[in-house]
Amino acid sequence: MRVLVTGSAGFIGFHVARRLLTEGHEVIGIDGMTPYYDVALKRRRHALLRAYPRFVAHEIMLEDRAALARVVEGARISVIIHLAAQAGVRYGAHRPDTYIDSNVVGTSNLIDLARGMALDHFVLASTSSVYGPATDLPFIETERCDYPLSLYAATKKATEGLAHSFSHLSGTPVTALRFFTVYGTWGRPDMALFLFVDAILRGHAIDVYGNGQMERDFTYIDDVVESVLRVLPCIPVRGDKATGCSPVAPYRVVNVGNGQPVPLMDFVHAIETCLGRTARTNFMPMQPGDMQRTWADASLLEHLTGFRPKTSLRVGVARFVAWYRDYYARHDA
Template structure:
């Protein structure tokens, strides 16, 4: 297929694009190469994708509607996977304007082109953060998500609602993924695994928030990519589908992608220590604004649709990340 993927220099977008290219698809990538974290890491990811002859790369911001129009016209995508976004819960408190611009305006620009070019399936990334203040676990797609705890979560929930309206009015098949704490090789430097690994190897302390009393449904990147690729061939057909995230009025669904197994932050740190072969120096901190105590995905809908559920253990996933980190940053790591 001809597939357009946004965010191909990002952590998840890179892995998705590489998997699709390995399967023989023609992939057009879009990325703004923003300096939210080390741009050289993004450039290295794009360099790996450029090794595939069927990869075409465009570097511009999603807010650039004219560039988006040209790219869609050139690509004529049969499938669109929208993964680009301004990420990070804490950063959304410090710099909210960038989230409104990239996540809402940028997503609107993508959806306008989807409306005009009519790919067979539009897929977009959302987040477990939309569950916000919900305390009933595991999180199920049918739960109300009316109380986001961060601006990041609010913008991602807004994109879900925008996509639903487009799906309803123009009958565009839409799948919105809710990701749960994705980690693995080529991960983002602002994420806990990357920071904890880098600090521990440098002999620096790690900040452990809420005194370590948190749990996350850590999802290994290869499992996430597998789920996305299986869902590519499962566009929603319309009202009446049985899964809990399906719309009653549109060919639209939301779907959780998680490991369905929350892990305590302290157990996660212990896995890092085992992989590194040295202890982490813990600096215990209070809870941060916008954060949640626990995430836990119910992935029954994913399993029913695809026959697949993520299952990589945290230790295996952390081991793979540490091996990549040491290979990428050299002997000093």
């Protein structure tokens, strides 16, 4: 396949692109290298991908429709995996414009240009955050998602709506994947695992929000990548209710999560055990936009692909810590 991966220097995009390349596919990567977090980390991810002869990278913003058109028009792309986004729940209080620009305008531009392509499949990243304050657990894809708690969730729900209308009008098969708290090697520095490991190793206290009472369905990056690749040949068919498809479009939503909510303090203890150090904790109140609990029903994913995420938190945290120590031993030297 020739696959367009947006956000190819991002956490999930890098891993997905690398897996595609190792399997012999061609990958066109797009990334805006935004400074939301360490751009050097993004560039090092891209540097690893550039070692593959079938990888081509373009440093552009999806909001720049003209630049995007120059990349995709005539490129004979068979699959789009749209992973680029302004991430993070709390950042929306400081820079709401970046969420609208990247998540809504950028996605709209990509979809508009995709209308002229004969795509086999359009896959886009959504998030467990769209479930908002829902109390029916575990979260299932048919749950109503009408009450987003953060701007991030609202914009990702908007991209689902844009993608559904695109699928209906163009007939293009679309799958929206709702990721649940992805973590692992080459992870984002703004996420809890990275922040906690970094602070504990430096002897700093960690901020534990929600007074430590929150729960998250942590999903290891390798399981996420496996899920994405296994979904690619699972083409949605309009009206196929048995596989979760829309009644009016070849479109479906699929949860990607471990299906095992973990109390936040158990997460902290797993990190402490791996590091052999005890964390100093600052218990903080729940932050605006945060969800109390996430828990994926991954039955549809397993039904479609025969796979469901299974990496234990202990194993996943250990792999991240090993990567972190190696990465910073080399790049801080």
